Amino acid sequence: MERALVERARSGDRDAFDALIRSRVDAVYRTSLAILGDSADAADATQETFVSAWSHRDALRDPDLFDAWLGRINLNACRAQLRRRGRAQIREIRLLDPLDVREPASSEQALDDRTADADAFDRAFARLSVDDRAVLVLHHLRERPVAEIAATLGAPEGTIKSRLHRARAALESALAKESR
Amino acid sequence: MNGQLPPIDRDLRAHLARRSAGRLPEGLASQVLQAVDHAPVAPRRSWLAFSPRPTAAPRTLLAGGSLAAVLLLVAAFVVVPRFQVTPAASGPAGYPADRALTTAELASVMAGPALPANTALVASVTIDAKTDVCPMNRYPTIGVVEGMGSQVCVMGSQVSAYLTTASVTGTFAFRYFGPGYLGLLGEITPASPSKVAFKVADDWPVAGKTFLVDGWLGADETVVPCASLQTSGDVLSPDGNDCPYDNWLSDEQTASPADFPGPQPKRLVEAGGMRQIDLIDHGAPANGVYVVRSVTGPCPGAPPESSIGCPAWRVLAKVADISLPRATAPATATPTTAPPASPVVEPSGPLAWAPAGLLGSGNRPLTQAEFATLWAADPAHLAGRIAIVKGPVPAGFECSGAAATDAQTTSPACVANIVDGQGAPDGYYWAVRVGADGMLSVVGQLDVPPSGYVFPLSQAVAASHSSGNRLWIIDAWLDWEPSFACDTPPYLPDTLCGARAVWSVLTSEPVVLQPMGYPFMAPLPSGIFALDLGLGAYQIFGSQDLNARTIHGIHLMYGTTILARLEPMASP
Numbered sequence: 001m002e003r004a005l006v007e008r009a010r011s012g013d014r015d016a017f018d019a020l021i022r023s024r025v026d027a028v029y030r031t032s033l034a035i036l037g038d039s040a041d042a043a044d045a046t047q048e049t050f051v052s053a054w055s056h057r058d059a060l061r062d063p064d065l066f067d068a069w070l071g072r073i074n075l076n077a078c079r080a081q082l083r084r085r086g087r088a089q090i091r092e093i094r095l096l097d098p099l100d101v102r103e104p105a106s107s108e109q110a111l112d113d114r115t116a117d118a119d120a121f122d123r124a125f126a127r128l129s130v131d132d133r134a135v136l137v138l139h140h141l142r143e144r145p146v147a148e149i150a151a152t153l154g155a156p157e158g159t160i161k162s163r164l165h166r167a168r169a170a171l172e173s174a175l176a177k178e179s180r
Numbered sequence: 181m182n183g184q185l186p187p188i189d190r191d192l193r194a195h196l197a198r199r200s201a202g203r204l205p206e207g208l209a210s211q212v213l214q215a216v217d218h219a220p221v222a223p224r225r226s227w228l229a230f231s232p233r234p235t236a237a238p239r240t241l242l243a244g245g246s247l248a249a250v251l252l253l254v255a256a257f258v259v260v261p262r263f264q265v266t267p268a269a270s271g272p273a274g275y276p277a278d279r280a281l282t283t284a285e286l287a288s289v290m291a292g293p294a295l296p297a298n299t300a301l302v303a304s305v306t307i308d309a310k311t312d313v314c315p316m317n318r319y320p321t322i323g324v325v326e327g328m329g330s331q332v333c334v335m336g337s338q339v340s341a342y343l344t345t346a347s348v349t350g351t352f353a354f355r356y357f358g359p360g361y362l363g364l365l366g367e368i369t370p371a372s373p374s375k376v377a378f379k380v381a382d383d384w385p386v387a388g389k390t391f392l393v394d395g396w397l398g399a400d401e402t403v404v405p406c407a408s409l410q411t412s413g414d415v416l417s418p419d420g421n422d423c424p425y426d427n428w429l430s431d432e433q434t435a436s437p438a439d440f441p442g443p444q445p446k447r448l449v450e451a452g453g454m455r456q457i458d459l460i461d462h463g464a465p466a467n468g469v470y471v472v473r474s475v476t477g478p479c480p481g482a483p484p485e486s487s488i489g490c491p492a493w494r495v496l497a498k499v500a501d502i503s504l505p506r507a508t509a510p511a512t513a514t515p516t517t518a519p520p521a522s523p524v525v526e527p528s529g530p531l532a533w534a535p536a537g538l539l540g541s542g543n544r545p546l547t548q549a550e551f552a553t554l555w556a557a558d559p560a561h562l563a564g565r566i567a568i569v570k571g572p573v574p575a576g577f578e579c580s581g582a583a584a585t586d587a588q589t590t591s592p593a594c595v596a597n598i599v600d601g602q603g604a605p606d607g608y609y610w611a612v613r614v615g616a617d618g619m620l621s622v623v624g625q626l627d628v629p630p631s632g633y634v635f636p637l638s639q640a641v642a643a644s645h646s647s648g649n650r651l652w653i654i655d656a657w658l659d660w661e662p663s664f665a666c667d668t669p670p671y672l673p674d675t676l677c678g679a680r681a682v683w684s685v686l687t688s689e690p691v692v693l694q695p696m697g698y699p700f701m702a703p704l705p706s707g708i709f710a711l712d713l714g715l716g717a718y719q720i721f722g723s724q725d726l727n728a729r730t731i732h733g734i735h736l737m738y739g740t741t742i743l744a745r746l747e748p749m750a751s752p
Contacts, residue, residue, distance in 0.1 A: 020212055025209045028549050034200035043205050050212045051219040121195045129463025141196040161185055168186070172400070 006063035017057070020066075021050050027142075028074050035078045035130065037122055048077040068151035075152060079130045106113045124174035127154070132167035139164055199423050276469045276499040277377045279395040280304045280351045280368070283327040289502060290332050290360070298415050298457055299356040300471060300497035302368060302376070302392065306349040307334050323347075336364040337416045351376060353390065355415055355497060363416045363498050366390030367489040377469050380431045380447055386491065390473045396433050397424040397451060397495065398465035411453065418453025420475070420494050425462055427451035427495070429472075433465050450475070451495040458498045469499040537566035537611075537736050537744035543572040543634050543655070545609045545626070566736060567745045568615050568621060568633075568653070609633065611651050611736060611743075623743070628664055634734060637688040650739065653746065656686035657732050678732045686735070 008016035028049055033042035052073050060069050121153040125133060131153060138144045138152060139160075272285055272595030281289065281303035289301070306326040325332040326347070335357065352367040371378040377392035379385055385391050401424055420546045430446035449472065451460075460466050475494040538554070540546045545568045546554070554567075611623035627650045629635050634653045734746040 004739065014216075017216070021212055021216070022209060025212060026204055029204055029208060030200040032203075033195045037199055039202065039205060043208055046208065047212050047215050051215050054216045055219045076611075118195070118198060122199065125195075125199070129461040131461075131463040137196055137200075139185060140192045141200065143188065146185055164186055168189075168192075171192075173401070 002066075003063045006060070006066045010057050010060055010063065012057070017054055024067075024070065028070070031071070031074060031137060031142060032078055032081075034141055035075075035133045036081060037126065041081045045074065045077040045081045048080070049074040059133065065151060068148045071144075071152035072154060073146065075130065075134050078134070083086070120175065121177045124171060124178045127174040127177070128167065128170055131163070132170055134165050135160065135163050136171065143170060257554075275508055276302050276392065277501065278375050280376055281502070283325075286325065286332075287328045290328055291330070295356045295500075295502075297357065299500045299502075300355045300365070300458070301356060301362070301502065302351065302469075302471075302499055303354065304349075304351045306347050307352070308347045309345065325362070330360065332360055332362060334362050334364050335416075353392070353497065353499070361597065368392055368471075380429050380525055384447075384472070384474065384493065386474045386475055390471065390496070392469050392499065393429055393472050394469050395429045395431050396465040396467050397425045397427065397429055397449075397460065397470060397498070398433075398440060398446075399462040401425055401462070412456035413453040416456050416496075418457055418494070418496055420450025420452055420492065422450065422452025422455065424454070427455075428467070428471065429493075429495070433467065447493060448496050449493040454495050454497055460498060466498070471496040471499060537568065537746040539568050539653075539734060539746045539748055541748050542736060543632070543653075543748070545633060566611055566746075568626065568736070568746065569610055569612055570608075624651045624738075637686060640686075640737075652737050653741075654686060654735050654737055655733075656688060656735065658686055658735070658742075 005016050009020055025046060029042055029046045030047075032045040033039060036042050036045060049070065053070055056073075084101055095148060130134075135149060135153060138149045144152075146157055146160050150160050153160070153163070155163065220675050260271060272279075272281060275285075281301060283303070283305050286301070286303040286305060289295070303326050307323045308326055309323040310321065320336065322334045322336045325334060334352075334354070348367075351368040351370060354362040355365060357363050367390060368376065369385045369389045370376045371382060371391070377394040380393060380395045384393070399422070411419050411421070427449050428446040429449050432446075454460070455462070468711075473494045473496055538546065540550055547570050551567060551569050552732055609626035609628060611626055613623055626633070629639055634655045637654065637656045640652070640656075734748055735742045736744045
C-alpha cells in the first residue's frame with residue numbers, strides 16, 4: 001500500500017504525493033525542529049523538503065527507501081536553513097514562561113534551573129555540526145533503524161556507531177564548555 | 181540491526197523531545213501543499229538517482245550504456261541546437277582542479293546572475309593597475325580585469341606587489357564581492373603546465389606562494405585548551421586559528437582516525453578563518469579545491485615574543501563550483517572602459533542620539549529624593565529617558581502604565597505598586613520612562629543579582645536572563661560588527677555604512693571580535709553574551725561612536741536586547 005503510494009507519487013500523481021505529505025509533515029517538522037531549534041526555521045525546512053522531493057521525484061530509485069530519501073532531503077534543507085540563518089539572525093533563545101512579576105522564590109528557582117539547563121543544552125547542541133545533530137536526533141529521538149540513518153546521512157552503515165559516539169562526545173564537550 | 185548502536189539515552193531524548201515539542205504550526209500542511217503546487221519539476225536526471233548502496237553492474241553493460249549515452253549526446257548536439265532557445269547552465273570542464281576560468285568565462289560569470297558574497301573563483305586574466313576607478317570603503321583598489329564586458333574591479337588587502345607594473349597577467353584566486361567587484365586572494369602558482377591544482381602528496385610551493393590543492397579538508401578535535409577566541413579574520417586574509425581543532429588536507433576522505441585506522445597521507449593546515457567564511461563545518465571532511473598559502477607562523481611552544489617563525493600552510497578559501505551561463509553570443513574581449521565611479525553611499529543625515537538612561541551614583545537606583553530633585557531641576561533633562569528608581573515612586577507623577585516597547589507588557593500590579601506605593605516594599609526597583617509630557621510610564625520591575633544591582637557578565641551568561649523578558653542591568657563591553665552593505669554594490673536604499681549591526685555581543689573584556697558569520701553559526705565562545713540584533717548599535721550610541729567598537733557601559737537589558745545605555749546621575 002505504502003509502496004504503491006510512493007510509486008504513484010514518483011510517477012507524478014499529486015494526490016498520492018499529497019497523501020505522503022499529510023502522513024509525514026509532522027515527523028519532518030519535528031525532526032527539523034529538533035535539529036534547528038527554531039519553529040520558523042523548521043517550518044521553512046519542512047516546506048523546502050517536500051517541494052524539493054516533488055521537484056526531484058525522479059531521483060528516487062527504490063520506493064522502499066522513500067523515508068531515507070526524504071530524510072536526506074530534509075537534512076540538506078536543515079543545512080541550508082542554518083546557513084541562511086547565519087546570514088540573517090542570531091542564535092535562538094528559548095522562552096519557557098515569560099513573567100512580568102516575581103513568583104514565589106521556590107518556583108522561580110525551579111524555573112531558572114529548568115531554563116538554565118535547557119538553555120545550556122540548546123547552546124551546546126548549537127555547537128554541533130548538522131550531521132552530528134541529525135545522527136543524535138535520528139537515533140535517540142526518532143529511533144530510526146541504522147540503515148535509514150546511514151542512508152539519510154549518506155554514510156556507510158558501519159560508521160553510524162562511531163558517528164553516534166563522536167557526536168555524543170562532541171555534545172559532552174560542548175556541554176562542558178557551556179557549563180564553565 | 182540497531183543492536184549495534186548505543187542504547188537510547190533518556191536524558192538526551194528528553195532534551196531532544198523538548199526541542200521538538202509543541203503544536204505543528206497552524207496551516208503548515210496547507211502551506212506545504214500550496215508550495216508544492218508551484219514547485220518546478222527538475223528534468224529527469226537518472227544519474228543523480230538516490231541509491232544509498234552502490235549497485236554493482238557488469239562493466240560491459242556500463243560500457244554499452246556509456247557508448248549509447250555518448251551517441252545520444254552527439255546526436256543531440258547535431259540536431260538540437262537550432263531549436264534550442266533557452267540558455268542552459270553548465271560547469272566548465274576541468275574547473276577548478278585542472279584549469280582556471282578563462283577571461284571569457286570570467287566575463288560570462290560576472291555578467292550573469294549575482295553570486296553569493298565571498299564566492300571563491302580562480303581565473304587566468306590580466307589585471308590593469310588602476311587605483312582610482314573603484315570606490316570602496318573597505319579595500320584599496322588594485323585594478324580592473326581586462327576583457328570583461330563591463331568594469332570588474334579587483335580589490336585587495338595587499339596591493340603593493342601588483343602596482344609596480346602597468347598590468348599583470350597570471351592565474352589569480354578571487355573572492356566575489358558583488359557585481360563588478362572581486363577581492364584578490366593571491367596569484368596562483370600552478371602545479372604544472374597542464375594542471376593548476378596540486379595534490380596533497382605533491383611538493384607544495386613555499387615562501388609565501390599561493391596555490392591550489394585538490395583534496396579533502398577535515399579536522400580532528402583536540403584536547404588543547406583554547407587561549408584565545410576563534411576569529412575569521414579578513415575574508416581576503418583569513419585567520420588560521422581553529423582551536424580546538426587540528427585541520428588537515430588529505431588526498432583521501434580520512435573521515436576520522438576511528439573510522440579509517442592507519443596512516444593516511446595528510447598535511448596539517450590552518451583553516452579556522454576560512455571555515456567560518458566559507459561555512460564549512462567540522463562534521464565531515466569536505467572535498468574540493470582549496471586556495472592555500474605558505475605562511476610563517478609562531479613555532480609550537482615558542483614564547484610570544486619569539487621572532488623565529490615556523491612554516492605553516494594557511495587555507496584561504498574553498499573554490500566554489502561555478503555554473504557558466506551559456507553565452508548567447510560569443511564572448512569577445514573588449515577593452516576595459518571604466519565608467520564613472522559609483523559614489524560611496526553616505527548617511528543622508530545626522531544620526532540621532534538615543535538618550536541615555538539614568539542611574540544613581542555607584543550604579544545604584546535613584547532614590548525617590550534624587551528622582552524628585554532631578555525632575556524639579558530640569559524636567560526636559562529627563563524627557564524621553566529611562567530612569568532606574570527605587571520604589572515606590574513618590575506621588576505626584578502620573579503613571580500611564582504604557583509599555584516601553586511594543587513587545588512588552590506592563591503588569592497592572594507593577595503600575596499599582598509604583599503609583600500608590602502599596603505593596604511595593606523598599607528594595608523593589610523599577611525602570612520608568614519619562615515622557616515629554618510629564619507622564620511617567622512603567623517599563624517594568626528590575627531583576628537584580630543577589631548582591632548589588634548590576635549583573636556581571638559571568639552571572640548573566642550563567643543565569644536565565646537570556647531567555648526571559650525581564651529587565652536587568654549589566655556591566656560589560658559591547659562589541660558589534662557594523663554592516664558593510666555600502667561596500668558592495670548594488671547599494672540598497674536603506675544602506676547606511678556601519679549604521680546597522682550585523683551581530684552584537686557583550687563581553688567581560690575589551691576584546692575585538694572579527695569573526696565573519698559569528699555568532700550566527702555556532703559555536704558560541706564561552707563568556708560571550710549574544711544580543712538581539714533588533715537594536716542597531718547607532719540607535720544607542722549615536723554616529724560618533726559607530727567606529728569605536730568595544731564600548732564599555734552599564735546597559736539596561738530587556739531579555740537579550742539593550743534598551744538603554746545607563747549613565748550616572750548628573751547633579752542638577
